[in-house]
Amino acid sequence: MSGVPVPRPSVSIGAAVPSLVRWGLSSDADLVFRTLTTMGSRDSRTLAAELGLPRRRIDESLAELRSAGAVAPAEREARTTTWVPRPPADLVAALRRRRLRLVDPHAQVRNHHGVVTGLTGSGLPVTAIGGTIGDGVRYLPTRQLTRFRLAELMNAERDEHLAINTEQAFDAASSRAAAPLSRRIVERGVRVRVLGLPPADRDLGVDAPLVEQPNFAYREGPEMPLKLLVIDRRVALFPADPADLERGYLEVSQPGVVRALVMLFDQHWATAADPRARCVPEIALCxxxxxxxxxxxxxxxxxxxxxxxxxxxxxxxxxxxxxxxxxxxxxxxxxxxxxxxxxxxxxxxxxxxxxx
Structure with a gap:
């Protein structure tokens, strides 16, 4: 067999291979790709023998992988095609670009105004910026002041924290401010639920260690009604101007408005999905x-x-x-x-x- 190149794996020993199932590929395709990247290039007959799967399933998986740009045929020899895997990091980047759907910011602003207008029947003023605030409504004129107020509210939070994020990427200042507060309330046993859009810059739109906590839950949906925080179902905060978050937030404690916002959150929660649900599941071994x-x-x-x-x-x-x-x-x-x-x-x- 001298002169015949030995198939080489495309990842180093011990390197993690990302799951392709979360990007919409089948479990068979994921298994075949994982084999090629860890064991080296192979033809379909070899894959079928090694994996113990029918040749038909291997061929279907290779066709699926090829259409996704995950594998490519090497030079054909003796009517046998050897399949070469794409480097996992390059493939994931391409799949992320293919899946990503950037949200229209103008539509997001319209959604926000539609929600706030619908709340006016509960007595919420919609012209709060620079104007007089009614009972149970407070205007926090800057984003920095809002962060201080949110920290104060969260330090006293005891039962439940609800949040809706409308960003697909977060600036460093917001991430630094939010992560410690969220970790502290989770450690105190506050139940936290977060809704978000599929992020544009990473695989998960929340602080990664939080998702492992039993009282923390995160879901994503293709559209969110408005940016929102609800503290213990008694206080709600949302931007005064959704097109410019630097203009501050409204803090609302009117019971009818807060109830309506919680109901809106629950409606979107029911139709959102855990983005990790299609990842490789955790396997508990005795x-x-x-x-x-x-x-x-x-x-x-x-x-x-x-x-x-x-x-x-x-x-x-x-x-x-x-x-x-x-x-x-x-x-x-x-x-x-x-x-x-x-x-x-x-x-x-x-x-x-x-x-x-």
Missing amino acids: DREHELISLLAQGHTDVSAAAEMRISARLITKILRNLMDRLGVENRFQLGLMLGAARSVPIPLMTPTEVS
Whole structure:
């Protein structure tokens, strides 16, 4: 076989391969792409044998990947096509550009005014900028003053925090001001729900550590009614001028208006989606499964892993079979790819001699 190039993986050992499912591709296509990037270029027959999938499913997955720009055919030899994966970072950037739909800022302003106009029946003044504020309505004339007031309200918050973001990208000052406040109320046990638009500059439109907290929830929708904050269902804040956030916010404590805004939030929450729902799901392993997978990742065989765990090799097989059934995969290779995608166990570092 001298002279035949050896397929090389397109990512380094231990590197994470992003899930393509969140970008609208099928789980089969994601599995095939993950195999190509981690194991090197292959033809469809080899992929079918290694993954234990019918050739038809492999061919359909490759066609899907090719249409998405995820793979390209190498030079054909002996009527066999070898498929070369696109670098994951380049592919994700292209898929993000393809999916992104920038929101029309003029439509966003119209939505805001439509909501505020609809609230005037509850006694909310709509000409608050520079004018007299009625009962239960306070005008905070600058964005900085609004931040100070919001910090004051959130420091006293006890039950629930609702927020709607209408930005697809956040400036550094807003991010620095908001993140610590949000983390503090979450740590105090305040239930937080945030609605947002699909972000233009990153995969998730909120502070990443927050999404792991049990009392924090985030959803995205294609359109949001207005930028809004509701504190404990008793105080609401929204921009006085949606076209210029530097002109400050209105703080409203009129019960009827706050109730209407909470109802509006709940309506949009019901139709929004968790952007992580189509990512590789978190895989919870019991202690014995975690120990076994860690040993196998280190290079142990079933027999040597059984000896380390002081159980029989037959029980090792049963543990793996149960885990495959639970995750809906058909063989150990697919199981390894899924566990690697979910980062369920640390990937052991390899020495230079092992990699070469």
